[in-house]
Amino acid sequence: MKKYIIWAVLFAVGFLACYPVLFLTAGSLMGQTELRELLGPVLSGSGGYVRFPLMSLYPTLRNYVGVLMDSPEFFVMFWNSVKTVAGILAGQLLVSVPAAWGFARYDFPCKSALFTLYILLMMMPFQVTMLSGYLVLDKLQLLDTLWAVILPGVFSTFPVFLIYRFFVGIPQAIIESARIDGAGELQIFMSFGLRLGAPGILSAMVLGFLEYWNLIEQPLTYIKDKSLWPLSLYLPNIGLEEAGTAFAASLLTLVPAMLVFLGGQDYLEQGIMAAAVKE
Incomplete structure (x- = not known):
């Protein structure tokens, strides 16, 4: 039982350490419309809370194309x-x-x-x-x-x-x-x-x-x-x-x-x- 508790704690700490990279990866695969919807409170300054899932509903590589090609x-x-x-x-x-x-x-x-x-x-x-x-x-x-x-x-x-x-x-x-x-x-x-x-x-x-x-x-x-x-x-x-x-x-x-x-x-x-x- 003690071993599983240690594993759970290490997994939680590891996830927190990796979360910024997961956050970046998810955001880089989102389209502008989806990002505008999720980050609306920040982008518009209207107040409220930001919603940010770790998986895009409509993954796209358009952002990478924009950086690497344009x-x-x-x-x-x-x-x-x-x-x-x-x-x-x-x-x-x-x-x-x-x-x-x-x-x-x-x-x-x-x-x-x-x-x-x-x-x-x-x-x-x-x-x-x-x-x-x-x-x-x-x-x-x-x-x-x-x-x-x-x-x-x-x-x-x-x-x-x-x-x-x-x-x-x-x-x-x-x-x-x-x-x-x-x-x-x-x-x-x-x-x-x-x-x-x-x-x-x-x-x-x-x-x-x-x-x-x-x-x-x-x-x-x-x-x-x-x-x-x-x-x-x-x-x-x-x-x-x-x-x-x-x-x-x-x-x-x-x-x-x-x-x-x-x-x-x-x-x-x-x-x-x-x-x-x-x-």
């Missing part, structure tokens, strides 16, 4: 998002991974103070650094370009903090054995650091993708040219009268994030377990 700006923003996220993640691999290795494996002056500064910067919300970032990007003449979003993301401190935990967990005996065998520092980093720290690196990349795929504040602050906006800014520009298009676009925007999450789920779990192990 909305070229959707594809422009999609590729802007792809270029932005790819640039940020590639830059983090080049910057954050060596930085985390340096903090984890080497001693140098002011190491603790510098790492504490990294943590403080990681805790600061975007609103705190927005003005200073704007002024720096303006001096570099990078405003109103994709680089205005890419460069701050490349030098984000969160990946350094996350990957650092995995590099610290590599036994020092392995490093010393490699040095005794004549391996250089670069060879140790490439052969042991990257391989043994791969779960942490991949975890940081997955979390980074999920974060930067949904950026809103940074593009709105640094980019005025709407042709350079990412996909995350496509949805706020859809009016309530186009609810079906909004549902379809929301689901299409969600698909890449879901695929990346499902593909990197094992690495995220390994990363969480590794980070939880104390030295």
Whole structure:
């Protein structure tokens, strides 16, 4: 009996977690007439309660056709998002991974103070650094370009903090054995650091993708040219009268994030377990 109660509770929690996706899916398959009828109190502002079943009475793919075939700006923003996220993640691999290795494996002056500064910067919300970032990007003449979003993301401190935990967990005996065998520092980093720290690196990349795929504040602050906006800014520009298009676009925007999450789920779990192990 106890087992069935646990199953029932887990099922209820799982359903609540999946309900937003079911809501989006159902809305994306509804025609404009059906949506207008169900969402009338919201669309007309007349008051009352919204009715929203999880199954359309007359399913249609018209909303997807409208987004994929009749909305070229959707594809422009999609590729802007792809270029932005790819640039940020590639830059983090080049910057954050060596930085985390340096903090984890080497001693140098002011190491603790510098790492504490990294943590403080990681805790600061975007609103705190927005003005200073704007002024720096303006001096570099990078405003109103994709680089205005890419460069701050490349030098984000969160990946350094996350990957650092995995590099610290590599036994020092392995490093010393490699040095005794004549391996250089670069060879140790490439052969042991990257391989043994791969779960942490991949975890940081997955979390980074999920974060930067949904950026809103940074593009709105640094980019005025709407042709350079990412996909995350496509949805706020859809009016309530186009609810079906909004549902379809929301689901299409969600698909890449879901695929990346499902593909990197094992690495995220390994990363969480590794980070939880104390030295």
